[in-house]
């Protein structure tokens with residue numbers, strides 16, 4: 534099947550075709566979801582939580598994002614692979630943002646980068662797009678700003694923040710973003726942004742009107758028992774599947790049922 538490009542996903546919006554996106558952080562998972570037919574794989578800095586066990590995405594480093602992205606890229610034939618730029622790898626100067634984005638493309642093999650924020654990053658976005666690197670934006674509950682927000686609650690429920698979000702979305706489109714993630718904002722606001730932009734919006738906790746949806750893979754597979762936000766739909770209970778498998782193995786080892794005579798080597 535034909536490879537998905539940034540142009541493919543922009544065209545999907547004009548055709549009214551919904552875009553599916555999931556995260557992955559390693560080769561094996563990336564290979565499974567690519568072969569299942571996902572259009573976009575995000576190497577999210579949620580790797581900080583899911584892979585590294587941190588409480589926030591703030592500690593994630595560029596080196597670790599490059600490592601995760603390179604692992605994912607090796608597992609993918611068809612999907613568009615987008616890599617998150619981690620906290621403080623693009624905010625200080627445009628020059629640093631360009632260097633970080635360039636490393637993500639050259640060393641990790643990403644097809645595009647994603648960064649959080651509105652007005653204050655638009656000049657940087659322009660410069661990166663000019664350099665030939667596609668950029669996905671990210672507005673709403675942007676987890677790298679969690680210490681500013683102080684809460685993971687839904688964003689932009691007040692008019693001021695909603696108006697600012699709409700302005701930021703337009704600025705990001707003008708700056709050359711090919712797509713925009715909207716995280717945890719009211720469904721009617723996401724609907725408005727989606728209608729006003731010609732680039733596709735990808736929602737997480739942003740209602741059904743977005744042009745596409747994204748979830749964290751480990752959450753939608755039910756690997757994670759503790760995380761239960763309203764927007765999360767679980768498509769499997771892999772936590773139970775894995776626990777059962779591991780407990781069966783332990784039992785078989787203890788009972789000397791494993792290995793049996795077909796599972797060993799003779800002379």
Ligand code: KIV
Pocket residue numbers: 556575576577578579580617714716737747748749
């Ligand atoms: O890091 C991540 O997984 C993300 C998505 C939830 C959009 O940024």
Ligand code: NA
Pocket residue numbers: 577578579590617
């Ligand atoms: Na992220």
